[in-house]
Amino acid sequence: MGRYFRDIYISVFTVLKGMYVTMLHFFSKSVTVQYPKERLEIPKGSRNQLLNIIEDCIGCDQCVRACPVNCIYMETIKSFEGDELGETSTGRKKSLWIPSFTIDMAKCCFCGLCTYPCPTECLIMTDVYEYSKHDRNDLIFEFADLDPIKAAELREKDAIRKKEKEAAKLAKLKAKEAAAKAKAEKEAAEEGKTPEKKPEDNPDKKTDNSGEENS
Amino acid sequence: MTETLTNPVLTLLRLIPGVETLSDGMQVLLSGFLAGVILFAFIAVFALYAVYLERKVAGHVQDRLGPMEVGWHGLLQTIADAIKLLNKEDFAPKDVDTKLFTLAPFLVFMTALSVFVVFPYDSQVSIANLNIGIFYVIAISSIAVPAVIMAGWSSNNKWSLFGAMRSAAQIVSYEIPVGLSIICVIMVVGHMGMQEIVEFQGGGFWKWVIFRSFPFNFIAFFIFFLGSLAEVNRTPFDLPEAESELVAGFMTEYSGMRWAFFFLAEYGNMLAVGLVGAALFLGGWQPPFEFLSFVPGWLWFILKALVLIFVQIWLRWTLPRLRVDQLMYVCWKVLVPFAFVCIIGVGLWEVLT
Numbered sequence: 001m002g003r004y005f006r007d008i009y010i011s012v013f014t015v016l017k018g019m020y021v022t023m024l025h026f027f028s029k030s031v032t033v034q035y036p037k038e039r040l041e042i043p044k045g046s047r048n049q050l051l052n053i054i055e056d057c058i059g060c061d062q063c064v065r066a067c068p069v070n071c072i073y074m075e076t077i078k079s080f081e082g083d084e085l086g087e088t089s090t091g092r093k094k095s096l097w098i099p100s101f102t103i104d105m106a107k108c109c110f111c112g113l114c115t116y117p118c119p120t121e122c123l124i125m126t127d128v129y130e131y132s133k134h135d136r137n138d139l140i141f142e143f144a145d146l147d148p149i150k151a152a153e154l155r156e157k158d159a160i161r162k163k164e165k166e167a168a169k170l171a172k173l174k175a176k177e178a179a180a181k182a183k184a185e186k187e188a189a190e191e192g193k194t195p196e197k198k199p200e201d202n203p204d205k206k207t208d209n210s211g212e213e214n215s
Numbered sequence: 216m217t218e219t220l221t222n223p224v225l226t227l228l229r230l231i232p233g234v235e236t237l238s239d240g241m242q243v244l245l246s247g248f249l250a251g252v253i254l255f256a257f258i259a260v261f262a263l264y265a266v267y268l269e270r271k272v273a274g275h276v277q278d279r280l281g282p283m284e285v286g287w288h289g290l291l292q293t294i295a296d297a298i299k300l301l302n303k304e305d306f307a308p309k310d311v312d313t314k315l316f317t318l319a320p321f322l323v324f325m326t327a328l329s330v331f332v333v334f335p336y337d338s339q340v341s342i343a344n345l346n347i348g349i350f351y352v353i354a355i356s357s358i359a360v361p362a363v364i365m366a367g368w369s370s371n372n373k374w375s376l377f378g379a380m381r382s383a384a385q386i387v388s389y390e391i392p393v394g395l396s397i398i399c400v401i402m403v404v405g406h407m408g409m410q411e412i413v414e415f416q417g418g419g420f421w422k423w424v425i426f427r428s429f430p431f432n433f434i435a436f437f438i439f440f441l442g443s444l445a446e447v448n449r450t451p452f453d454l455p456e457a458e459s460e461l462v463a464g465f466m467t468e469y470s471g472m473r474w475a476f477f478f479l480a481e482y483g484n485m486l487a488v489g490l491v492g493a494a495l496f497l498g499g500w501q502p503p504f505e506f507l508s509f510v511p512g513w514l515w516f517i518l519k520a521l522v523l524i525f526v527q528i529w530l531r532w533t534l535p536r537l538r539v540d541q542l543m544y545v546c547w548k549v550l551v552p553f554a555f556v557c558i559i560g561v562g563l564w565e566v567l568t
């Protein structure tokens with residue numbers, strides 16, 4: 001019986017106490033802001049939309065490699081002789097054309113890992129956080145400012161250069177191969193002269209090698 | 216019935232040109248229609264601003280601001296919401312029992328609407344001053360139980376059925392302490408007509424029933440208040456809706472205007488219990504002091520009801536929901552015995568003085 005009345009007393013008392021507490025909140029200042037009209041200041045170092053200041057970008061590829069979700073896409077073309085690419089604001093010489101530098105913000109996980117390795121500090125987090133779009137493709141931001149005609153020209157030139165290089169490489173390789181062949185023939189000829197010495201050093205390897213060569 | 220009674224509906228009816236030429240039956244029909252329209256408008260306007268008040272109170276209790284955008288400080292927000300509801304598709308799931316499903320919201324709303332006819336809005340102003348006024352209120356409000364069960368059953372949905380069952384159990388249980396606490400009032404006044412009950416309480420707030428045969432009627436008032444909270448499904452007794460467990464209880468499958476009718480009925484009921492509480496315990500249209508009698512009576516009546524409604528809302532944003540067994544415990548083991556003690560106390564008091 002005592003417990004019964006105590007329970008009733010406690011419940012009435014606690015309800016009144018609760019009502020007193022909520023009443024105090026009627027008069028306390030609201031902690032929310034009227035968002036689109038007022039905004040809270042964004043904390044320092046917060047991670048929002050990315051920005052690449054393309055004038056300062058040297059195309060070093062470090063950010064692309066740092067990104068854990070691979071959402072930075074960059075295309076670089078080595079400068080040609082006589083190209084004047086200028087310098088970054090920190091005084092570094094630029095040596096790569098950057099026809100395209102896109103970041104897919106729909107994939108970005110805002111880890112910020114791409115901003116740290118940037119040697120010229122040109123890839124930064126801005127304080128823009130309202131960039132929702134109706135189409136997912138609108139979230140792919142393009143930062144490169146290279147004129148597309150110029151970019152196409154560069155690509156063509158680059159392709160030619162690559163082909164030339166390839167040809168040169170091929171020629172070199174052929175020459176190398178020929179040289180190697182000549183050398184091998186020479187060695188074989190020499191080996192024929194002194195066959196007793198080497199098998200003693202490493203008989204297994206010798207047999208293996210010869211087997212491979214034969215097959 | 217008193218001779219000098221003004222009936223606002225009849226007064227309005229007489230304003231219609233050529234109404235005398237109609238037959239008696241037509242006049243009765245017309246007055247019924249008028250009363251319906253007036254009360255509907257009254258409840259609708261009240262519901263709009265009660266929702267606004269509710270959201271504002273909720274906001275401030277939680278250190279927010281509540282609606283702020285539509286109109287000055289969001290005053291038109293609920294009107295915009297109502298228009299949105301009106302525009303919604305009238306949608307019913309495939310396997311519902313169409314007849315009951317359609318009927319239920321109107322039945323619920325009708326019960327909420329029809330209790331308003333007996334309230335004493337001012338000195339000698341009632342739509343119908345029945346000599347069994349308060350009894351009529353209790354009787355009519357219990358029609359809501361089958362209506363709610365209809366809604367829950369016909370929805371063909373587990374949540375709806377759970378909600379309806381809980382609601383029925385809760386309303387039926389809580390009608391008992393409410394009825395008993397009303398008996399305390401009737402014993403003091405000696406009359407069941409609402410006008411008579413209010414007239415009895417004239418001459419300052421210490422003459423109000425709540426302060427008669429102290430403390431028994433005081434306790435009876437709290438029993439009435441708690442019981443009425445449960446009857447209109449307000450927190451902490453909102454188990455039938457319990458949005459965190461039952462989606463929306465018996466309203467789960469309803470949408471658009473049908474849902475709006477449940478909603479209107481809920482707020483209508485809220486106003487009704489506020490008005491009943493004000494009339495029975497707080498002196499209805501009687502001013503708290505004689506010198507304040509220049510303020511019109513209906514204002515006092517509405518004001519007192521609004522205070523009760525404000526407390527209801529305040530409680531809602533303070534307390535969590537009760538468990539089902541706790542709900543029944545509170546009703547049968549606390550409120551009912553206390554109500555009986557109050558009846559005995561009031562009876563003894565009345566006999567001895």
Ligand code: SF4
Pocket residue numbers: 050066067068069070071072103107108109110111112113114115
């Ligand atoms: S913030 Fe992280 S996920 Fe986004 S682009 Fe940079 S490295 Fe990639």
Ligand code: SF4
Pocket residue numbers: 052056057058059060061062063064117118119120121122123
């Ligand atoms: S790390 Fe910086 S400089 Fe290097 S490619 Fe990325 S943005 Fe450009």
